[in-house]
Amino acid sequence: MMAGVNADVQRLARQGLPEVVYAAGKTVAQVQAAVSALHAANGCVLATRVSPAVAAVLSTEGAVYDEISQVWSRGALPQMAEVAPVAVICAGTSDLPVAEEAARVLEFGGVEVLRVVDVGVAGLHRLLKRVEEIQRCSVVIVVAGMDGALPSVVGGLVRQPVIAVPTSVGYGASLQGIAALLTMLNSCAAGLAVVNIDNGFGAAVHALRILLGQGILK
Amino acid sequence: MMAGVNADVQRLARQGLPEVVYAAGKTVAQVQAAVSALHAANGCVLATRVSPAVAAVLSTEGAVYDEISQVWSRGALPQMAEVAPVAVICAGTSDLPVAEEAARVLEFGGVEVLRVVDVGVAGLHRLLKRVEEIQRCSVVIVVAGMDGALPSVVGGLVRQPVIAVPTSVGYGASLQGIAALLTMLNSCAAGLAVVNIDNGFGAAVHALRILLGQGILK
């Protein structure tokens, strides 16, 4: 039979960030094997989409599990001491799991996070009173489902790179997040970049790539 | 052969608004026949999606044609004297044809229009300084392509009925207006109603139905 899980233990050296275990669709044994190999190689490890049942099995000294975001981690990369926090903004309460996935991956990567919750565009005043705080961040991640309109508004209010994360929150014509994804790809605010639906992890890694590159001057 | 164009000349009496001629996909002769029959019956007539070539043929005393919106009209319904204007707001310059179609249908229906142009959400300050004016209107029509985010923002700023009109402005993942349509259907601002892509006419008629109903009290 086919052998599985061929963890890329050298990715930290090659790319500055270690491989992260995507637990969905893997057996518990596969997750455990990958987690062990990566922790052994890198001294820290993070896994996403970890169900409570799998987290219970992985549970070990020093491990942290967050049920909302289904992120499991053990250890972390060293803090990037001089980097301003990344803002993680979300439109509604139901977007929290995705926003928190992004936040925890950022913290694992050594970056501070400014969480801004429940500031959907239907009540603009809630966002407007947080703008200055957000403008002091290094990168801005905006998480929204349903109409996905929040990143366009934020994109017009800040100069930072904005990463938009559509979520599958909604029903009917939200098409499991396709509506929000399309909104963000068509944003009238220039320079937004978009990741897959519910992909808080990907947004965080894009931000980490940006922050790791702060030193890449001529 | 099949005979065509069976104009509904009694719709004014039945519904308070006369039939309007949709010129796209009709021959010049069919448009002309419908326009004549409706003018004879109602004393006024309006046609939408009239190409300049067809407009040239229709040209007659008292007719007005607007090339941007492709609306052609002759005469109008009596002014609704006591009704506040309808706001017609559009996100970008390219949305003007659809917004103007709505505006001209409203004016034909006897209602004043407040035009608010180029107030897309990527530059929120442009919209915010017009809000009070908009809040004094009776109904608000919001026209937007690309991300279609403007109606959600407007919907949270006013108490009036908001009618959202997606446009086919954009490219790639805008899918000829489907992206904007989905955004609007999933709006996080409660109580938005949506019409077909580029359907400025339909939005105006929904507004006219609302305003004609002002007297329907118990």
Next chain:
Amino acid sequence: MMAGVNADVQRLARQGLPEVVYAAGKTVAQVQAAVSALHAANGCVLATRVSPAVAAVLSTEGAVYDEISQVWSRGALPQMAEVAPVAVICAGTSDLPVAEEAARVLEFGGVEVLRVVDVGVAGLHRLLKRVEEIQRCSVVIVVAGMDGALPSVVGGLVRQPVIAVPTSVGYGASLQGIAALLTMLNSCAAGLAVVNIDNGFGAAVHALRILLGQGILK
């Protein structure tokens, strides 16, 4: 961790209608917190998409829960004394949950409702004998799944603003309500406005915005 639920307790003052709690995708604790905050601020509160399990937890003196529509409410806004009822019409028995969601939100908003059930276009006589009653209403909400044809027919029979609500009732090529949604967006009856699939709540709020605006004259 991210804190959640940031209820918009001033929306009643700002928009004439209080925020409504959308319970789907929220934890019981989040629903309860939002419900309490809004009741404290406004003296009444309504929640939609409340499962029987959550309703049992919310249960309190004066609360009403309807299992069909999954609407939970406590108190209501004052009656709009002089406004004619809103007609809520539905095509088939399976559309009842969505129609009843609309009806209960309207009643919470202080408006009387005329319910007209099971009048699908395949048996036109059932609708035709109710038309006069419907014509005496202030606004008409039409709920239909499958072919979604009913709003087009109603739209041609009345002069009121018609709000069309597609439902996810059907199978196969109904595409979970997309077919009915498209039908309604393409209605040959002018002036129909459409809300998201199964969004009885949104249709009711659009109607309430119309009725609250009855006084907006010049």
Next chain:
Amino acid sequence: MMAGVNADVQRLARQGLPEVVYAAGKTVAQVQAAVSALHAANGCVLATRVSPAVAAVLSTEGAVYDEISQVWSRGALPQMAEVAPVAVICAGTSDLPVAEEAARVLEFGGVEVLRVVDVGVAGLHRLLKRVEEIQRCSVVIVVAGMDGALPSVVGGLVRQPVIAVPTSVGYGASLQGIAALLTMLNSCAAGLAVVNIDNGFGAAVHALRILLGQGILK
């Protein structure tokens, strides 16, 4: 090089109806070859989707060409003397080309046609006053674009087999006829059968198969 056009000259004997030439996407030479072979074999021939330019080349004694439907024919099958007419009903003027394609294929097949034009559901009275006439027909073909709602209404008013033909008439969310197609497939009137968008020809052939089968008793 590949040789083309391999006309099925024995189909008349095998199926009771001769092969018909679909001219779109064929070169003039290919159309001409097919038309000649079929006329020689069957004594009559019909071609659909014939552009005026191609029709001019095909022009010959006894040939008839209709520009609206783009149907070209020479001769016809013998009349089915005892069969009641087929009703061909269309919702709007823009649906005429498709309706007329169906009508001309039926007449070529030896069946009388009752044409009923411009009876869309937004003005129901126009349809209702033609119902008795339609009920005396053998088969009913209903052609409609935009919301595609007409076949559902007709299907509830008659007992005959109803064949629904969606057209690509409309814009935006009509998706080139997909909206009307979906409406018809989800009709709440039982027993409707549907053909491809703009396929007046296919509807007519289904009707002819029904009428040719009148004698298939035990």
Next chain:
Amino acid sequence: MMAGVNADVQRLARQGLPEVVYAAGKTVAQVQAAVSALHAANGCVLATRVSPAVAAVLSTEGAVYDEISQVWSRGALPQMAEVAPVAVICAGTSDLPVAEEAARVLEFGGVEVLRVVDVGVAGLHRLLKRVEEIQRCSVVIVVAGMDGALPSVVGGLVRQPVIAVPTSVGYGASLQGIAALLTMLNSCAAGLAVVNIDNGFGAAVHALRILLGQGILK
């Protein structure tokens, strides 16, 4: 609260076929009420999409329930004595539930059925040896999932009206039956008519409308 189920007890008189109860999405009480009202009015009744649990509740003297097709019936219309059987053909074993739904509705309508099972086009010899039998039928219903190719092949082998029923059998790019539906709508065999995915009931009713119309001569 809204009252439900408004059974159309006069449909038998009006259309020659009684209303049939579609049980999916209805409560047991709603199904029972409809079944009783229709049996009282017509002396026979049929329900589709009846789960075994609901069937157990409906169980009464003279009722028949088939688990494969989920059809429940009590009594039947009188036999159409002189009509040749309808062929119900299916491509694979997994299409049986849909084919059997069609067969049982036909038998309820008083028509004999010729069942032809498991004759998919990948093993053409299985179909070819049944062709003559099929050619002696009055109408041909062809049920197929996956590639949906069978109706095109059958349509070229018989002269009867062919009704194609796509099923949701398949996976991946079958898109829950959309692939088979599109195949059938684009059939190169002229005169095929198509019903919704898994709609064995609709195909049977179209066939019954054809057979009831055998007498509609001039």
Next chain:
Amino acid sequence: MMAGVNADVQRLARQGLPEVVYAAGKTVAQVQAAVSALHAANGCVLATRVSPAVAAVLSTEGAVYDEISQVWSRGALPQMAEVAPVAVICAGTSDLPVAEEAARVLEFGGVEVLRVVDVGVAGLHRLLKRVEEIQRCSVVIVVAGMDGALPSVVGGLVRQPVIAVPTSVGYGASLQGIAALLTMLNSCAAGLAVVNIDNGFGAAVHALRILLGQGILK
């Protein structure tokens, strides 16, 4: 400015087949540069999707251009002397351009072609009388638009590898070839492999890869 066209002149050595120029979307100068570089390197060159205008510019001694398939070539690879021909089968006359593209790429690759034209499944007898000839080929390419049903039928009649090519022939629900593509991906004949819509070239290269591999034994 960006320089273009970086022809892969070593592909012949690396993969056994030279790079082929895809002319659509390239400027005449880009096509000419690629053609020259590849001819210089390999002694032969082929270009696909060459419009007559571009072909006129490329015209040179020894070049061959076919207007139907829009294939332009100069020279060819050596004949594979012992390999049986590849069958290229197409359903209808309108599929010829795609089938001929496949055929000419195969001939350029040194393989003989058996062309079988106009054998769509609606007239099965046409295909059945060619089956033995096809069974003597090495590989079978089947080209079909509309319902795309032909490859399923062929796949059940032969033992060879069958490569299915959907074409964009059709209208309405053919969705520019998506319908035929889905049919082929869902074929009930096991072992069919599919290429992109209208991709005669890709089918031919897959066949050439198979035939070049004849010697890859242990």
Next chain:
Amino acid sequence: MMAGVNADVQRLARQGLPEVVYAAGKTVAQVQAAVSALHAANGCVLATRVSPAVAAVLSTEGAVYDEISQVWSRGALPQMAEVAPVAVICAGTSDLPVAEEAARVLEFGGVEVLRVVDVGVAGLHRLLKRVEEIQRCSVVIVVAGMDGALPSVVGGLVRQPVIAVPTSVGYGASLQGIAALLTMLNSCAAGLAVVNIDNGFGAAVHALRILLGQGILK
């Protein structure tokens, strides 16, 4: 009632490969009947998509069941002694079930398999160090979900026929494998052929058709 399962016991003689039982959507009794009939006729039998529960029922002497791929088999065809192995390559651990389905069908067909696991393009070095081994195979099957990019890369590195299998692995915009399917159909590596999403079986049969044809020379 309709009888089911009409196993094609002569397919081995006709096509060189026996019919395989697709167990999904069949009752246990139907699977058992088909398995018995095919084993009796051919001396070996294979079934795919067999759930553990069904496998337990089928369990018999000499039967082998693999839970990962859900393949059940008893016996096998004779080994093709001189044929080089088929490479079955997969991008990630979650693609293993589909890859293993392909591998087991190949082994049942008498062909050796080279399994290459977890070589996704995001860590190209893992693939590059296996390339020479893969180049010594007869046919290459590449299985990938999410972006589906692996087959394009492999297709450029080998000269063999490459069969691409998209999997439903992924979330959000992967659209249950549609994204990977589209990637593969649009591959810039010429000569890739594609099968349905998750169809490891179909890829294996296409490979077996190729290998069985090794002797088809002129």
Next chain:
Amino acid sequence: MMAGVNADVQRLARQGLPEVVYAAGKTVAQVQAAVSALHAANGCVLATRVSPAVAAVLSTEGAVYDEISQVWSRGALPQMAEVAPVAVICAGTSDLPVAEEAARVLEFGGVEVLRVVDVGVAGLHRLLKRVEEIQRCSVVIVVAGMDGALPSVVGGLVRQPVIAVPTSVGYGASLQGIAALLTMLNSCAAGLAVVNIDNGFGAAVHALRILLGQGILK
């Protein structure tokens, strides 16, 4: 009539980048007005999607127009002296217009560009020999149509932020760039961010936002 073009002349001060004129869908007069207002305010201006005809009208001293990318500019922002170049990589010749749009917007923004052309994954060696050069850049933009696989491969080879731009290059199942877009959204290389189809402009602005933020430390 509605007045148009309300250029946001203060965006440079607010966001660090001036408004850019999107010329598609605007009249020549509207483009000219916007260009003049922005040049007057900022001392430099850039317009995208400028057809040659419009460029001819805009032509003025110091203006530069590139026909391939349809970018028109006059002046530029000051050079960012210490920033490493941005790599703009494209898969094929047909992707050049989009890649060059990105490159010219970057140069207008004061950043040097490393152009890497025609390095599609089907000939991996072409990319591999440019990798070190790319690794010395600050940000990496990857432009690809058809399968859109290049960004996944690049994303695994570099540590920089990677911005993926799908193009509408391709045919059939490329769905005008949707296939490439989906590939990129599902990339197995972590941390890719994606912009709209053909949106070279947006990718460049995201890169500029990143580079402008180099100084945002705590």
